[in-house]
Amino acid sequence: MRIGICDDEKNIRELIADKVIKQCPDADIIFFSSGEEVLMSDANIDILFLDIQMQGKNGMETAGELRKRDKGVILVFVTGVEDYVFQAFDVGAFHYIVKPIDDAKFEDVLCRAVEEVNSQKMHAKEPEERCLMINNGGVHIKVMIEDIVYAEIFNRKIVIHKMDETIEYYGKMSDLEALAGENFFRPHRAYLINFKYVEKYDASTVYLEKGSVLMAKGKFPEFVKRYMNYIRRKG
Secondary structure (H helix, E strand, C coil), X not given: CEEEEECCCHHHHHHHHHHHHXXXXXXXXXXXXXHHHHHHCCCCCCEEEECCXXXXXXXXXXXXXXXXXXXXXXXXXXXXXXXXXXXXXXXXXXXXXXCCCCHHHXXXXXXXXXXXXXXXXXXXXXXXXXXXXXXXXXXXXXXXXXXXXEEEEECCEEEEEECCCEEEECCCHHHHHHHHCCCEEEEECCEEEEHHHEEEECCCEEEECCCEEECCCCCHHHHHHHHHHHHHHHC
16 A cells, blocks of 8 residues: 655654554655655555645645546645644545654554555445346336436435436335445435436535535535545546
8 A cells, every 4th residue: 555645744754654563564755845746756655644734835726636547546635723624525535644654643644545545445346236027007117226316305205316207106205225336325314316426516506417416514524525436446
């Protein structure tokens, strides 16, 4: 596993490296003293610990440019201020650690980051296509899960929206959610969306290739994390 550490302070780089080695003694560690060095590097990094307040390009700018070419890298911000938490979600950060670094916190974040890398590698191949058989007025309709743009609960029915048609049936959204798998997300109790069709989003709305759905209060951070994981898997 290749782990990058970017901070303009040498002592912080060495401190983080010591903590990484304790947990991942076999990790290949690469040091960067600036955002520019990160962007110039052609190293295939699995996890990047990135400072925010640096000379030249700051961590947020660096992360934004890095994401354009590498959607799979796990970004962990390590910074002395908490003001950038929500901006971190915008660039798909996996986590945000505030200095001074708490040992227990660091161990937990690194452990979960490693698990995420391993999970990505396990899911590198596409899962087999799944389908849903719907009984609509006595007519049995086969719906490929991947073709669902989103589903909603309306008048005690589930309404499935595809790009070319809409289908209604009686059922439970929780059952559809379980069948749909990790490429889908429930941003609101009344909606289930397919990440494949997301065009843009904000804290209150997800805009899809066909239609838009509400984002429940408090769901936004989880949505961003799950969507970034989806992008990394597809990257």
